[in-house]
Amino acid sequence: MSDLDAxxxxxxxxxxxxxxxxxxxxRKFNKSLILDFNFKLTYESWDNVFSYDDVNLSFNNFLxxxxxxxxxxxxxxxxxxxxxxxxxxxxxxKISCIKKKAIFELQK
Numbered sequence: 001m002s003d004l005d006a007x008x009x010x011x012x013x014x015x016x017x018x019x020x021x022x023x024x025x026x027r028k029f030n031k032s033l034i035l036d037f038n039f040k041l042t043y044e045s046w047d048n049v050f051s052y053d054d055v056n057l058s059f060n061n062f063l064x065x066x067x068x069x070x071x072x073x074x075x076x077x078x079x080x081x082x083x084x085x086x087x088x089x090x091x092x093x094k095i096s097c098i099k100k101k102a103i104f105e106l107q108k
Contacts, residue, residue, distance in 0.1 A: 041069060048065070
């Protein structure tokens with residue numbers, strides 16, 4: 001007899017996150033998208049904002065309208081980020097690669 005019991009744990013479907021490959025969300029802003037945003041804002045009817053006597057309802061309507069236009073003009077994009085850092089690539093190796101490339105170009 002013993003006071004040590006054997007225990008077996010079986011874990012299925014373990015997903016190990018990889019730090020090199022992950023994604024993030026971003027929005028793209030450029031002049032044409034900003035002009036589109038301004039255009040949509042100017043042609044929006046703001047009657048529903050001013051139709052309430054309650055300030056909270058008016059603000060909520062304004063915010064809903066503004067965010068709807070903002071999200072349609074600047075859509076969110078999912079971007080996969082992969083780390084391309086090469087810690088093993090030292091400054092000496094980089095200089096050697098540049099010199100090797102220059103010699104190869106001269107040889108051609």
